[in-house]
Amino acid sequence: MRYALDHTGDLSVQIAHEIRGAIVAGTLLVDQRLPSEKELCDRFSVSRPTVREALKRLAAQNLIRTQRGASGGAFVNRVSYEQAYPQQITTSTLLLSMNDISFETACEARFAIERACIPLAAARRMPDHISTMRAEIQRQGLNDLTDESFCASDVNFHKALVQAADNPVLTYQIASAVEAMQPLMNMITFTQRDRVVIVSIHTKIADAIEKRDHASAEHTLSELADYTLTLADQARTIRQVKLATNDPQKRCKS
Amino acid sequence: MRYALDHTGDLSVQIAHEIRGAIVAGTLLVDQRLPSEKELCDRFSVSRPTVREALKRLAAQNLIRTQRGASGGAFVNRVSYEQAYPQQITTSTLLLSMNDISFETACEARFAIERACIPLAAARRMPDHISTMRAEIQRQGLNDLTDESFCASDVNFHKALVQAADNPVLTYQIASAVEAMQPLMNMITFTQRDRVVIVSIHTKIADAIEKRDHASAEHTLSELADYTLTLADQARTIRQVKLATNDPQKRCKS
């Protein structure tokens, strides 16, 4: 077969678009081998570097993988959660950092989405979900925890909560949203007192989920959302005060 | 500066990874120009095709754009919602189609996430959100509407609902989830009776949002989720019956 391309833009873009269309439409099935680069050159009437640039575009989107050697070539990838995940997070993270999204907006979205899985989590939670949550809560109570470790444990807690809903699509969507928020959350430093409050809220959530009391869990989650906002507000105030009182020399250093 | 690369895998992958890291870390700022391809060749000690393949990888992820001519080159992209959107949808759509996600699972996730924005939408809806929703409802009542047009209007209705929450991050997340579901939704054919039911549910939702009654809106949305599931169930049954009663000739045609 011969391909007819849009006559808009660069050749490698057109070719990549053509092949992507075939994959999305199902003309090319998972694990099916694409024609070799040489054949693609003939079909599209372009040189090999051009074909290769097109293939690299597709590879960057995890749509294909390539293998060297005899019986090698480019193969259609099965798009898995594991592969889509980091991609999604990179995009979301950049979106947040490049578009002046306020902490309030991001926080609101994150907790709103997480709230979506609470009824399902309450209905379907299994014993190991609860024990994972409690283990993370216990970890969060340790005294010698760095802020990073505390945040990581926090992420794990919420991941377990989401996983209790037992819906892979939901897990994928929410987990990527939560992780994309992480850089913003890391700007907060948690005092010992803050941690005590958060641990108590987490405990209340775990209790509610265990008792399959979704109303209480939802309510407590919004409590956590509010508290997170006040923490961010405090952190901002502290930063501003520091900035104002800092002598010029120190400010230059930063 | 000279770069040190991981010695794992292909060169173009390593180079792309290196540059991506600089963008994500903020070393390269938005709209900043990357070194020319020739300079990159020198820095990484590779040939131009290799550098170009790396740049194409980044371009495929919308991280950079290229411009020809004098004072052209590769520039760091501002990742905008508009650009991230179709990318996200493509990925999500492929995830759904390639991983044997049941309609039930996808539907559950979609409505759960949409539910997340209801309280915000009820609190913040403006007159034009309501009028958009009502306009789409009216359109859905027209008799000579194709299934595709009905679905498109349905998407618009839910988009307006989400937009009423007035949170760009939330809009981005939910809208992409809803759109990714569209191929699955398009498998359902809506009888006139189905449409009447859906229109009435939509009306109830719009009414509740207008009255800022989030509890009622949430309840009605879950009603819609249930109804959608029964429709999908019907569609599946009908397809099976057709398959069983079809004579061989017709089955070959399809």
Next chain:
DNA sequence: GACAATTAAATGTCAGACAATTCAAAAGTT
């Protein structure tokens, strides 16, 4: 000073070659 032609720099494309990798078949050995 305004407009047109030239120039330079950068990406886009091409052609051909060689290197590296992998699998399969042929050859050789036991």
Next chain:
DNA sequence: AACTTTTGAATTGTCTGACATTTAATTGTC
């Protein structure tokens, strides 16, 4: 005959050098 080794072919990865195309700045002319 069964197993091991060698060879070869196919394919992607990389390099080199060249030319085409596009665009902005420069130069020249009126």
